[in-house]
Amino acid sequence: MISESTPLAAVEQAMQALLDDVVPLASESVALGEATGRVLAEAVEATMDVPPFDNSAMDGYALHHSDAGHTLPIIGRVAAGDSPLALERGTCARIFTGGALPEGADCVVMQEKACVTDGHATLPGDVPEGDNVRRRGRDVAQGSQLLGAGMRLDAAALGHLAAQGIDKVQVRCKPRVALLSTGDEIIEPGKPLASGQIYNSNRPMLVALLEGFGADVIHIQHVPDNAEDTRRCLREAALAADIVVSTGGVSVGEEDHVKAALEALGELNLWRLAIRPGKPLALGRLPGGDGQLTRFVGLPGNPVSGYVGAWLFLRPLLGAMQGCTAMAELPRLWATSTFGTSTGPRQHYMRVRLDFSREGIQAHAFTDQNSGVLSSCVGADALAVVPPHSQVAQGDLLECLWLKA
CATH class of the missing domain: 2.40.340.10 (MoeA, C-terminal, domain IV)
Known part of the structure; x- marks a missing residue:
């Protein structure tokens, strides 16, 4: 039994209780355009070289490096997207950035260094092989690992996947979170305040943080300050969600019912931490659907305590449920x-x-x-x-x- 006489728990002890037996959620396939912030469930292998062909890094003239220093006839024009003809030795082709390097060419002279007259280009000498050419596979080689499992997809990662022609990815399901606000004094913004009431600053703040950590906030509810309603709300939330998060009601006042309700319905793993702010924090589990246990995190009602507690505890918990090791600790x-x-x-x-x-x-x-x-x-x-x-x-x-x- 955890009581007021139980010594305050250290952060390391809280993290152990929080993450004990956590396993990543199942995965699902989502369209690339909907995958921002999602966590890869499996590694992705490159199926093609990027770039898929040698191409010009700038506007200029394609040639074989042995023909540098001569005046060459311009026998073709290669824009990005064109399929160029082979280039004979002793000739050159006008080429634009991104254009495929013609067969027979191995370098590009930038247009500012060429003198063009009557369909011929006079080119400087000493142009090395590969100059101003982006070689096939320079970015990604076919068969290499493109992205690892557990990576959270940001803008660059999405572009990396798109360069392979990938339009769907296998990602971890979003953890479903039920967010409960306790306290009869709490009023939602937009409503008039009566004497002794305050606006609910925790709810929009925590929704934004939870969604930023990859959660799907599926259930939001206000919990009246009585024992029966507290038990009912916790029971309903646990059946719907993977994690139940509450604000307030975990201290030692006569109107704080969350701790007792948690102990009556499930189990209290940890209560009160040796931290400031956020001392009255509760961790536990509640009976969920299909005989599973739903994680419970009871944050203090003070908004700064809730803010700090979300970063310290909700972020790593949500990261573990998504298989994202980068979220285990803050930088x-x-x-x-x-x-x-x-x-x-x-x-x-x-x-x-x-x-x-x-x-x-x-x-x-x-x-x-x-x-x-x-x-x-x-x-x-x-x-x-x-x-x-x-x-x-x-x-x-x-x-x-x-x-x-």
Whole structure:
């Protein structure tokens, strides 16, 4: 039984509980135009050379290098997409960027270096073989691995696939996420506020983060502050989703029902972390469909805690479910602190802005680091990691987790 007397868990312990027994989801075939941000389920092998033929790197004249330094008759014209005739020795052909190199030619002289008169081109000497030619297979060789399994498809990767003529790819299914907001004081934007109420900033923020991490947010619901409704909402969400994410309700107040509901319905694997912000975070599992267990991540209600918790825990969990090892950890940078601070028994994740210069990287902390001050996350490039019981002085090096990945 995890209680208030249980020692606070370290981040490493939380990650172990979070990722224990996670296996990648099944895969599906999607059109290339719909694959942005999806994760490859299997490696892709090149079925053709890229480029598929020798071609000109610029506008000019194609010839055999042994004919350089002479005046040659221009016997043809090759534009991109043309199928050129073979070139006899002692002749040249007008060629444009991307045009296929004629058989018999092995170099290209750029047009600015040629003198053209009456259908003849006077060309400079000492033109080496292969000059201004993009050789077949220079980019990709047939039979080589084009992209590896587990790669998240960005713009360059999509272009790489398209260059092979690929129009469909096998990717991991998107993890289905149910997002629950607890608290009777929470009101959706667009509605008038009554006394004591606040707008739900967590929902749009977390939806954007979850979708950016590759999730499909399929179920969004507000959970009233009572035990029966909390259990019902958790039960319904677990049947529909691969991961249930809640905000609020995991602390120790009389109106915090999520922890008790999780323990009643499923299992609580971890509760309360030795981090700041985000101490009241809960990890567990709930009965899902087909006898499977649905992962549960209970984020604190304070918006900064939810923001930090999403980057630290939801991103690697969603990455593991998509088989994407690059999402296991945030990229780490070392930056020089422009501020001083100290920590108690919890590890602090400070919102910082990074400046890059020739002298190195500087980390500037937002003045108010309170967990309710969401403005500290607006414009933050990274989370500066300050270990427990530490003193940081201006000029010290800090490990920073990059938030732009």
